[in-house]
Amino acid sequence: MGDARRYHQLSSPFPMKRGGALRGARVAYETWGELDADRANAILILTGLSPSAHAASNAEDPSHGWWEDMIGPGRAFDTDRFHVICVNSLGSDKGSTCPASNDPATGAPYRLDFPELALEDVANAAYEAVTGMGIVRLACLVGCSMGGMSALAYMLLHPKSVRTHISVDTAPQAQPFAIAIRSLQREAIRLDPHWNNGQYDDASYPEHGMSIARKLGVITYRSAMEWNGRFARIRLEPDQREENEPFGFEFQVESYLEGHARRFNRTFDPNSYLYLSRASDWFDIGEYGEGDVLKGLARIHVEQALVIGVSTDILFPLEQQETIATGLRASGADVDFVALDSPQGHDAFLVDIENYSRAIGGFLATLNP
Numbered sequence: 148m149g150d151a152r153r154y155h156q157l158s159s160p161f162p163m164k165r166g167g168a169l170r171g172a173r174v175a176y177e178t179w180g181e182l183d184a185d186r187a188n189a190i191l192i193l194t195g196l197s198p199s200a201h202a203a204s205n206a207e208d209p210s211h212g213w214w215e216d217m218i219g220p221g222r223a224f225d226t227d228r229f230h231v232i233c234v235n236s237l238g239s240d241k242g243s244t245c246p247a248s249n250d251p252a253t254g255a256p257y258r259l260d261f262p263e264l265a266l267e268d269v270a271n272a273a274y275e276a277v278t279g280m281g282i283v284r285l286a287c288l289v290g291c292s293m294g295g296m297s298a299l300a301y302m303l304l305h306p307k308s309v310r311t312h313i314s315v316d317t318a319p320q321a322q323p324f325a326i327a328i329r330s331l332q333r334e335a336i337r338l339d340p341h342w343n344n345g346q347y348d349d350a351s352y353p354e355h356g357m358s359i360a361r362k363l364g365v366i367t368y369r370s371a372m373e374w375n376g377r378f379a380r381i382r383l384e385p386d387q388r389e390e391n392e393p394f395g396f397e398f399q400v401e402s403y404l405e406g407h408a409r410r411f412n413r414t415f416d417p418n419s420y421l422y423l424s425r426a427s428d429w430f431d432i433g434e435y436g437e438g439d440v441l442k443g444l445a446r447i448h449v450e451q452a453l454v455i456g457v458s459t460d461i462l463f464p465l466e467q468q469e470t471i472a473t474g475l476r477a478s479g480a481d482v483d484f485v486a487l488d489s490p491q492g493h494d495a496f497l498v499d500i501e502n503y504s505r506a507i508g509g510f511l512a513t514l515n516p
Contacts, residue, residue, distance in 0.1 A: 150207060150208060151177045151201065151205050151206075151207035151208040152175050152176070152177060152199075152200060152201070152208075152242050153175070153176055153177065153178070154173045154174070154175055154176075154242065155173060155174050155176060155275065155276035155279045155280075156171075156172075156173050157169065157172045157173060157174065157237075157244075157272055157275050158275060159171055159172070161271075161272070161275075163262040163263065163264070163265070163268050164265040164267045164268055165262070165263040165264075165265055166262065166263065167262030167263070168262065169244060169262065170251055170252070171244075171251045172237070172243075172244035172248075172272075173243065173244055174234055174235060174236075174237055174242075174243040174244070174272045174273065174275075174276050175199070175200050175234070175235040175241060175242025175243050176200050176232055176233060176234040176235065176276055177200040177201055177202065177205065177208075177232075177233050178230060178231065178232050178233075179202075179203060179205055179218055179219070179224075179226045179230075179231040180225075180226030180227070180228075180229055180230045180231055181230055182230040182280070182282075183230070186280075186281050186282050186283070187284065187286060188228065188229050188230050188286050189229070189230045189231075189232060189277070189280075189282045189285050189286055190224060190229045190230070190231045190232065190285065190286055190287045190288075190289060190511075191232045191233075191234065191273065191277055191285050191287075191288050191289065192214070192224075192231065192232065192233040192234075192289045192290075192291070192294070193234065193236070193269070193270075193273060193288070193289065193290045193291070193294030193295070193297045193298050193301070194213075194233065194234075194235070194236060194291060194292075194293070194294045195291050195292035195293045195294055196236075196239075196292070196293045196420070196423050196424065196427065197239075197411075197415055197420075198213045198241070199213070199235055199239075199241035199242065200233045200234060200235040200241065200242065201213065201233075202214040202215075202217075202218055202231075202233040203215050203217070203218035203219060213497065214291075214497070216500045216504070217500065217503065217504060217507070218231055222504065222508070223503070223504040223507040223508035223511065224507070224508075224511065225508070225511065228511075229286065229287075229511070232276075232277065232280075234272070234273040234276050234277075236269045236272075236273075236293075236294070236297065236423065237264070237268055237269050237272035237273075238261075238264045238268070238269065238419060238422050238423050238426065239419055239423060240415060240416035240419045243272070245257075245261070245416060245418075245419045245422070246258055246259070246261040246345070246416065246418035246419050246421075246422055247416040247418060247419060258345040258346060258418055259344065259345040259418065261418070261422060263422075264422045264423065264425070264426045265426050265429055265430070266293070266296050266297045266300050266426050266427065266429070266430045267300045267304060267430075268426075269297045269300075269426070270297045270298070270300035270301035270304055270305075271301075271304060273297070273301060274301055274304070274305050274308065277308075283308070284307065284308055284309065284310060285308060285309045285310065286310055286311065286514060287309070287310065287311045287312065287313060287511065287514065288301060288302065288309040288311075288312050288313070289312075289313040289315065289507075290312075290313070290314060290315065290317055291315040291316060291317070291496055292315070292316055292317055292463065292493065292496075293317070293423070293426075293427050294315075294317070295314050295315055295316065295317020295318070295463075296317055296318065296319075296427065296430045296432075298312065298314065298317075299314075299317075299319060299432055299444070299447065299471075300430070300432075302447045302448075302449065303432070303435055303443070303446055303447055306448060307448070309449055310449060310450050310451075310514075311449055311450055311451040311452060311453075311510075311514060312447075312449045312451075312452040312453075312475070312480075313452070313453045313454075313455070313507060313510065313511075314452065314453070314454045314455065314468065314471050314472075315455050315496050315503075316455065316456060316457060316460055316463050316468070316493055316495065316496050317463055317467075317468070317471070318463045318464075318467040318468070318471075319431075319432040319433070319440045319443065319444060319467065319470055319471055319474070320430060320431040320432060320433060320440060320467075321427055321428045321429075321430060321431070322464070322467065324461065324462070325367075325427075325428075325462050325463070326428045328363060328364075328367050328462070329424045329425075329427060329428055330428070331363055332359075332360035332363050332364060332420075332424060333360070333421050333424055333425065335355075335356045335357075335359035335360045335363070336353055336356035336357060336360055336417050336420065336421060337356070337421075338356060339353035339354075339355050339356030339357075341353040341354070341355075341356075342356055342417060345417075345418050347417065352413065352417075353417050354412055354413075356417070357408075357411070357412050357413075357415075357417055357420070358405075358408035358409075358411075358412055359408075360420065361407060361408045361411040361412070362404045362405075362407065362408050365404055365407045365408075366404070367461060367462045367492075367493065368462065368492060368493045368494040369491055369492045369493070369494055370459035370460075370461065370490055370491065370492035372459055372490045372492075373459075373490045373491055373492060374400060376490065377400075377403075378398070378399050378400040378403065380398065381398065381399045382397055382398055382399070383396060383397060383398065383399060383401075383402055387402065432444060440470060440474065441470065441473065441474045441477060443474070444470070444471060444473075444474020444475060444477070444478065445474055445477045445478045446478070447474070447475060447478055447480075448478055448479065448480070449475065449478075449480050450480065450481065451480060451481045451482070451483075451510075451513075451514075452472070452475045452480045452481070452482045452483070453482075453483045453485065453506065453507065453510040454468050454469075454471050454472040454475070454482060454483070454484045454485070455468070455485045455487065455496070455503065455506055455507075456468030456469070456484075456485070456486055456487070457486075457487050457488075457489050457491075457492065457493065457495045457496075458486060458487070458488050458489075459488070459489065459490055459491070459492045459495070460492050460493045460495070461492060461493070462492075462493045463493060465486055468484070468486075469484065469486075472484040483506075483510060485506045487499065487502050487503075487506075489502060
């Protein structure tokens, strides 16, 4: 299997919002479709916390992407019309410079010496990658979950660089419930003795902490409605239970979470997870509006926007997406707000492809690259 991943070298030093700078840093990205002669048909996708830049399969890498059914000829992100780019977040270990990367000053991994990371840094790194391709103005900027917050920062920090915007299941600032969940996830990792203040390795790795962090995440990514519908109170068969294990797994939902945790473990660097998680908590568009979120949003200027939310999302509640729509309208954008009733909660954008395709494909069909 080939690797479709490409890299953009960031300016060096690359200044970070909260102090410090990176030297010799880079971000990974992948692309689909062709860039037109005017370089005016580019769509940039910014991801949630854990995905890589591999949003869909392509000739170099035919493996399934995290948004596979959304990108391609005739799909919502129609690659016959648009040049689609997905950038891996700065701070993520999926090819971009992150705490697991080597610090050129020492030759050893940064670990906790990595500078404090803000989503504004993620936005600035993605902007450098886009402008490095000779793209002055994006036809559309798309942000999913954490990437939606990064997208708001991108448009604020780089005026006139984006024509239209698609906001997917995100928020203009983290609310206390989301902060509380992410705080517990970070605590689970930090309290694992193998985390060792970030000084772990493959032989001594914080499996337990990462497992609990992932389980907490999965619980909040879906809705109570879906948990009830999928699992009810169904118990495991006797041969599926852990013999001689006090308080061991008894219900199917417990086994499901364990399976998710096992698949996630060792696929994401724990320190990178901590940095990106905290960056999500810190983000607040109100900082750009004298403490007022709507004033901050009103400083963003795009021609059109599509804001999608899900009524069952407990991590990024629908009212937060309504706030984004209201703020963008106040700045003069023509905004479509779509509230979906998908039972899958926050993860609906990865699962309810039919409804998201209809909304996003319909919106993009009206654009003239």
